Amino acid sequence: MPDSQLPIQGLASQRERDLDALLSGEAGYPAAVHWPVAGVLAALRAAPAPDELDGEAAARAAFRFFMLPEAGPAGDAHPSAPLPQVSAQFHPGAVAGAGRPDEPGPTVVLPRAAPRGPRHARPPRHARPRRPAPWPGRWQVMAAAGGAAAAVIVGVAALAGAFSGPGGQPGRSGLRSTPQSTSASSHRATSSVLGTATARPTPPPTPVSPQALCHQAMDYVMHPPANRSAEDAVMQQLSKLAGGQSRIVGYCVRRLGLDRAHGDKAGFQGGPGDPAAGNQPGGGGFGDHGASWSGRAGSGARSLSGGPLRAGRTGR
């Protein structure tokens, strides 16, 4: 600190000291007596006037009202609950927020009124207990049950379609069933039962086996294609295989095992289907087979056996 500032600081300190002595009324300090306003300050701190003590009775009454029930014996009837005994150490730094709602000073909380009579105030909404759920996992279980029911329905519909189709032909499903959806299959199954199916089959790829040729021929019988040349080609191949056009039906019945289907319940076996058709994509699958076939059966009015076949799915 430069030396030139020392006298100034000393003077300032002296004035500050005089100011403190004047304001605090320090006894024996010259400035506290000889300052021009010392008399005014002395008058400010003069002894209490009588009118300044007039309110003592009211203050005592307030004290009795708020304090005596707390200090008195237990069970004293009083409209207010006792104040909580919270240690609220007052410190000068805490008064900086005076007048603010978040002031840190000892704020008094109004006592909670006791309930009167049988009517009790309803607790606030957040304080009420939540109503318990009927049982946990309700929606999850319902969803699972719904899914299982849907699966059962689809399966039953598929089976119904398979049983109600005009003839179970192993290995046939692999030709056309893959793109079909399950819901469409169930719809076709229902239509098959009711006999109102109108869907036309898409032309299959060129058959490469006698069974496939027979399936294709049956489709052509039930659903005559617009392109007669394809039908004629299939029929010519079958005619060659069967040894004549008139033997095609018997040939296909034997090749597809339809001649044993009525009396042979063990023929309905599911499984991989016709080994001859095993090279077809998706051939021989149980679900695919039934669904595919049921969708193609339509009303079943033109089945080769003259009626709906019920167990004609066994491959050979």
Place this chain on the structure above:
Amino acid sequence: MCLDLWLREGGQCADTQHVVGDDFERVLADAQGGNEDQFAVLWRDANPALLRYLRAVAPEGAEDIAAETWVHVVRGLTRFTGDEAAWRAWLFTTARRRLLDQVRMRSRHPAEPLDEVTPAELPRTPDTAQIALDNLATEAAVAMVSQLPQLQAEVIMLRVVAGLDTDVVAGILGKSPGNVRVMAHRGLKRLETMLGPAGVTSRAGVTL
């Protein structure tokens, strides 16, 4: 008169500061325990200073604010811990909060006086100063301080009447201690100006 005694002996007389003294801890404990007489000791010690402070900063509602302050103090008395300086600081802090609450309330709900009072009938500063010159009574001195700016008046009253030191006053007002000193000095200078360059001579012949 206390002023004459104070001027003659150059010291303090029975004033508004620290009447309870060394017994404060016991008095406070008894009051917190429900002793009404001990609470009355605290009240008699602090209420004159409280009223003077409030009359200087809020002359129109000092008594009401003081009563409300004591209600708050009584209700929080059992939670208070501290010495006499802290007790006074708490008391005046509570009073200032109630004062600010009342100022806010009056700003929201301004009161209309029933009687029309012309500005000529209102007391003017020279009249107030003349009252102080004539009587040098406490009321006149408080009236003089009330003519000061709000913060200067509060600083002087809290320092002189309540007997609080600079740091505590700074805490109550939310100012720095240096700012409090500056405001006190300016307030005293303004009081000097109000008293006049030649000083004031009281009835007792004492020049202030």
